[in-house]
Amino acid sequence: MYNIPDASPSLINEDLAPATERRWGAFSIFNVWTSDVHSLWGYYLAASLFLLCGSLLNFVIAIGLGSLVIYGLMTLVGNAGVRTGVPFPVLARASFGTFGANAPALIRGVVACFWYGAQTAAASGALVALLLRYPDMLAFHESSHMLGHSTLEVICYVIVWALQLLIILRGMETVRRFQDWAGPAVWVMMLFLAIYLVVKSGTFSFGSEIPQDVLVKATAEAGITTAPGTWPTLMAVAATWITYFAALYLNFCDFSRYATSERAVRVGNMWGLPVNLLAFCLVAGVTTTAAYSVYGEVLLHPDQISAKFDSWFLAALAALTFVVATLGINVVANFVSASFDFSNAAPRLIDFKRGGLIAAAIALILYPWAPWETGATHFVNFIGSTMGPIFGIMMVDYYLLRQGRLNVADLYRENGEFRFNNGWHGKAFIALFIGMVFSSILPTFTSILPSWWGMYGWFFGVAIGGGTYWLLRSGDMR
Known part of the structure; x- marks a missing residue:
């Protein structure tokens, strides 16, 4: 129970009050980052930026320096969370005003809901790709439709949507336990995928064998148009990598407020950001180049690689891993933030769980239109x-x-x-x-x-x- 004399009911509830139970050690903070970056889009971006660097040295310079900047910025936000114990929308009151803070909080909340739906769709897509290996499922997928999608896609979306909801509604301690399990599990699968393809290809390379025109076309979605390996490209790679975490620079204090100390945040951030990010990008890049040698295509999305597997078991293991990874980033980057942001708008009516329900409901309502597959993405990026x-x-x-x-x-x-x-x-x-x-x-x-x-x-x-x-x-x- 919070103990703040003269606190206004319109500004506080149990979830927005300063954190009193602090059980998140360095390992839990580390797994915030393994959960955040190890998603389908995170893999695509990491592999693209790796290939655009042009060499291992360039990769270490661009991604390494970018990751150090991310570490510094996240530690600034994280320390503020430890010292105050408050979530992002409450911390924003110091600069925007007690009620004015709702503006930046709701901006963050809207962006979080949009990407919550997009990430859920990506995770459910991995399940759909696995099920389509069965002829009966393929026939069902092609013949039955609802809400503008195949019925199979709708069912998989709702399943993944519900799994995330079960995690978040059990509270932040359950979020911590999920991350502590999911983060290492995703890493094990990532390493397995890399080793499997490197052994199958018989090569360990950094993308030099991929024709430059093929590479540029495959990485176009990353938004970098200059030639791979040049200094303008390396600067753009570092900038893109730093900007990728823009949302969490704001609401990392939603998690660090539960940390045992500032040292736990620093240590967790060091292992979770510079070390983990470099390793993740390296594994994603090596896996992609090995896949090119095996399949003759630049496959920057891991579900594209798993779809090529002859073994159903390997494909199922990969699909499950991608779902878990995407659940992780949705909880960290989108669900938790939206829950606090909506709660801050009306603390007397909306607690953390109700805020999460609102975010989940918005993502479910958006699904029939799938705005993340249209020009709406540019609008949300503009707001973001x-x-x-x-x-x-x-x-x-x-x-x-x-x-x-x-x-x-x-x-x-x-x-x-x-x-x-x-x-x-x-x-x-x-x-x-x-x-x-x-x-x-x-x-x-x-x-x-x-x-x-x-x-x-x-x-x-x-x-x-x-x-x-x-x-x-x-x-x-x-």
Whole structure:
């Protein structure tokens, strides 16, 4: 039970209150990252970026430096979570105001719901691909349809959707236990897949045998158009890798608030980010190049590789692993965040579990239209680009202006330090708008900025949004 005198019921409930039970050690923090990156899309991106580096040395430079930057940024957010014990939407109250924080929280929540549905569809797709090996299932898939999809696809989507719901509704401790099991399990399967294909191909290479035109075409979805192995490409690879984690820079404190100490966060982040990310990218890249030698195709999606297996057992094992991996990233990157974000909007009515139910319901409602397969993806990416300015504003506020000291109790009081103007902080929203102009609006809707600007839009958003906020507030904090 929380113990904050004069806390407003419109700002607090048991889930939003500072964490009191802290059982997440370094191993659990490490598995936040194994769960987050080891997904179907994470594998595709890792393999693509590996191949675009052009050599092992370039890979170590681009992905290595990018992973160190990710480690530094996540540790900043993680330490704030340990010190305050509060989730992202509550921490955002310090800079955006007690009620103004709902704006960045709901932006994060909307993006989380969208990708929650997309990841669920990807995981269910792995199950569908496995079942289509049976002639009866293939006939059912082709003959029966509902909600704009095959009935088999709908059934698999609902199964995966329900499994995630069972995990999250049992609470954050169950999330921790799931991650502690799922993270190592996915790694075992990844290594098995790599060893199997390397042995079958008889080669251990880094993609040099793949024709450059074939490689560029296969990796086009990664958004990097410069020639593999060049310095512009290496810079773009590092930037893409860093930006991939934009959402979790905001809400990693949703997890670190349960950590036993700042040291647990640092150690878990070190193993889970630079070490794990380098190893994961290396394994994904080696697996892809070995698969090219075996099958004569650039197969950047692991379910494409498993579909080639002659052995039903190996295909089933791979499909199950991909489902578990995608469940992991959905819980970490999407479900938990949306639960806290929606709870923050109406604490008296919505607790963590109800917030999760809302997120799951939205993902289920979206499925018939599958907006993640249409141009809606660009809209959500546009909204998501606002995460750069939000992150910059929050970190400038917490570390530069407040020197890491925060009156946590006032985060839950309507008339406390963070009331600003009726619960809204105008200067934060001015900084957010200016940051958005340069991170997303100008590069998306105009040709005023150079063509390469969009690749680094998140960084410009952090710098310009955070810098503007510092200029507007520096006089207030003296």
